[in-house]
Amino acid sequence: MAKSKIKPLSDRVLVQPEPAEEKTSSGIIIPDTAKEKPQEGTVVAAGPGKVENGTKIDMSVKEGDKVLYGKYSGTEITLDGDEYLIMREADILGIVS
Amino acid sequence: MAKSKIKPLSDRVLVQPEPAEEKTSSGIIIPDTAKEKPQEGTVVAAGPGKVENGTKIDMSVKEGDKVLYGKYSGTEITLDGDEYLIMREADILGIVS
Amino acid sequence: MAKSKIKPLSDRVLVQPEPAEEKTSSGIIIPDTAKEKPQEGTVVAAGPGKVENGTKIDMSVKEGDKVLYGKYSGTEITLDGDEYLIMREADILGIVS
Amino acid sequence: MAKSKIKPLSDRVLVQPEPAEEKTSSGIIIPDTAKEKPQEGTVVAAGPGKVENGTKIDMSVKEGDKVLYGKYSGTEITLDGDEYLIMREADILGIVS
Amino acid sequence: MAKSKIKPLSDRVLVQPEPAEEKTSSGIIIPDTAKEKPQEGTVVAAGPGKVENGTKIDMSVKEGDKVLYGKYSGTEITLDGDEYLIMREADILGIVS
Amino acid sequence: MAKSKIKPLSDRVLVQPEPAEEKTSSGIIIPDTAKEKPQEGTVVAAGPGKVENGTKIDMSVKEGDKVLYGKYSGTEITLDGDEYLIMREADILGIVS
Amino acid sequence: MAKSKIKPLSDRVLVQPEPAEEKTSSGIIIPDTAKEKPQEGTVVAAGPGKVENGTKIDMSVKEGDKVLYGKYSGTEITLDGDEYLIMREADILGIVS
Numbered sequence A, B, C, D, E, F, G: 001m002a003k004s005k006i007k008p009l010s011d012r013v014l015v016q017p018e019p020a021e022e023k024t025s026s027g028i029i030i031p032d033t034a035k036e037k038p039q040e041g042t043v044v045a046a047g048p049g050k051v052e053n054g055t056k057i058d059m060s061v062k063e064g065d066k067v068l069y070g071k072y073s074g075t076e077i078t079l080d081g082d083e084y085l086i087m088r089e090a091d092i093l094g095i096v097s
Helices: none
Strands: A006-008 A012-019 A039-044 A064-067 A075-079 A082-088 A092-097 B007-008 B011-017 B040-046 B066-069 B073-080 B082-088 B092-096 C006-008 C010-017 C040-046 C064-071 C074-081 C082-088 C090-096 D006-008 D011-019 D040-044 D066-069 D075-079 D084-087 D091-096 E006-008 E012-017 E041-045 E066-069 E075-079 E082-088 E092-096 F007-008 F010-016 F040-046 F066-069 F077-078 F082-088 F092-096 G004-006 G012-017 G040-046 G066-069 G075-079 G082-088 G090-094
Touching: A006 A039, A006 A082, A012 A064, A012 B092, A012 D091, A075 D011, A075 E092, A082 B073, A092 G012, B007 B011, B007 B040, B007 B082, B011 B066, B073 G040, B073 G082, B082 C010, B082 E006, C006 C040, C006 C082, C010 C064, C064 F092, D006 D040, D006 D084, D011 D066, E012 E066, E012 F092, F007 F010, F007 F040, F007 F082, F010 F066, F010 G090, F092 G004, G004 G012, G004 G040, G004 G082
Parallel strands: none
Antiparallel strands: A006 B092, A012 A039, A012 A082, A039 A064, A064 A092, A075 A082, A092 G004, B007 C090, B011 B040, B011 B082, B040 B066, B066 B092, B073 B082, C006 D091, C010 C040, C010 C082, C040 C064, C064 C090, C074 C082, D006 E092, D011 D040, D011 D084, D040 D066, D066 D091, D075 D084, E006 F092, E012 E041, E012 E082, E041 E066, E066 E092, E075 E082, F007 G090, F010 F040, F010 F082, F040 F066, F066 F092, F077 F082, G012 G040, G012 G082, G040 G066, G066 G090, G075 G082
16 A cells, blocks of 8 residues: 655655654653653655745755754644654754764 | 635635544544544645745645645635635645645 | 725725625524624725835735635725725735636 | 924824814714724825835825824824824825825 | 043934923922923934945934934933933934924 | 953854942942942954845944943853853944943 | 764754853752753854855854853753753854853
């Protein structure tokens, strides 16, 4: 079965958040609501870049980049049962390598 | 009987929201107020694009595109008994394919 | 007796709101305060267009256009006993045809 | 005795509000606080126009124009005992003729 | 003894407010807190003008001009025991003559 | 021992506030919290100027200038035990001479 | 083991805050919550600079610079167990030398 695909508009990127750790270091399983919201993820799709006064601004991130983003950035969407975030490139703080 | 037609102005688009699921997976019918507001819809009409400092910015979506949008985006209007949303292209997060 | 005339400034338009239905489908007359504020109207006069950095932006609506606008758009004015709205073109969502 | 004169700066206009009706149609005199604040007035003096990025934007109203403005527009000033309003041209909705 | 001098920066002006009337027309002396804050004053010093995108915008007021300004405009400063206001030219409504 | 040095960025200036008077005219020593926060100070270091659309805007103040600033302007920093303020040039009202 | 690396986007910088003093001058150890949040740090990585209307604005800080920043600037991130801040260059007040 083919997966749904999202083509983000403007300078938006579709990010798959990294799963939060489900166990503490001592092995205790953290119930779902206590888990820290992840701030790291992988770019799954990137828009074409925003247009400013008729000039297109190139994107600085691309598919596959592992990125850091602020805790409350983006809009959560569910795609084929998985959770994603759509955010503007300006919400991405940096690329992790 | 001919249907009413809306020509959106500037960078606005007329979107027909996808109907929310009316049954849960176990077959229980959800009463109207408990249904999640849909965030997916189909572009029914798109404006000519916004003018910025005398330059027209082309639209990135067109009639027929299936789009994702934020939960509280747009203005609800009723046309011939059907519910639509008029929103700015900037409220559209991405195109679904 | 000649009617008063308004020449809207900048990108403003003078809109005559469509009268709200005064009867429900079952024939009950709705008292004035319960009537839904109309969101549809007819452009009675349009300004010359707004000037942005020395460039005049042409208007997208003209006299006679039937338009949709947001519920709280515009300033209400009374002219020769009739109610009108003066709003900016940016408050007009689309043209109905 | 010569009257004081105000030369408004930038895109401001000095407006003399139209006196509110002091009698209702049945002849009852309305006490001062119950009178509706007028929204119509006459331009007594107009500034030279605002400068935007080095370009002067010409004024759309001139001395003598009868104008409509929003209820809370402008700053009230008293000149030789008379009440006036100084407002920006952007606060003027239209010219009445 | 030489007086202190202020050279306002950008598009700021130093204004000496006109003293509020200390007696009512019937000769009663008004205690200090009941006096209306003056809205008229004299320009004592004017800045060189603000720079916008590399272009200097000339000032519209000059030393000696009697000006009108909004009630809460400017920052109060005390210079050699006298009260002054430093405000932006945009806070000045007009020139009185 | 060499003193620490700050090179302000953009259009910021490092200002040493003038010490508030510690005695009233009658010789009573004012406890620390009752002293009025000074609004006058001396520029100790000035940034290179802000860049606007690729053009550098020259600074209007320089090291050694005695300046006036608003009561709540700037960020307080402690350098080698002394209190300073770092503020944007736009927070400086004028130069005192 | 190689350390993680962050490449900040746009005009962002990755700053390693200077550890707050853990003892008062009299030798008392301050519990963790009473420590003043440091406002000084070292630039660990700097972005390429922000793009404004198609023009890239060069950065004024570089790796290794010791910088001052406002108390609530930046987003805290944890990298390999160490605390860092990612902030915009505009949040940096000056360079310490």
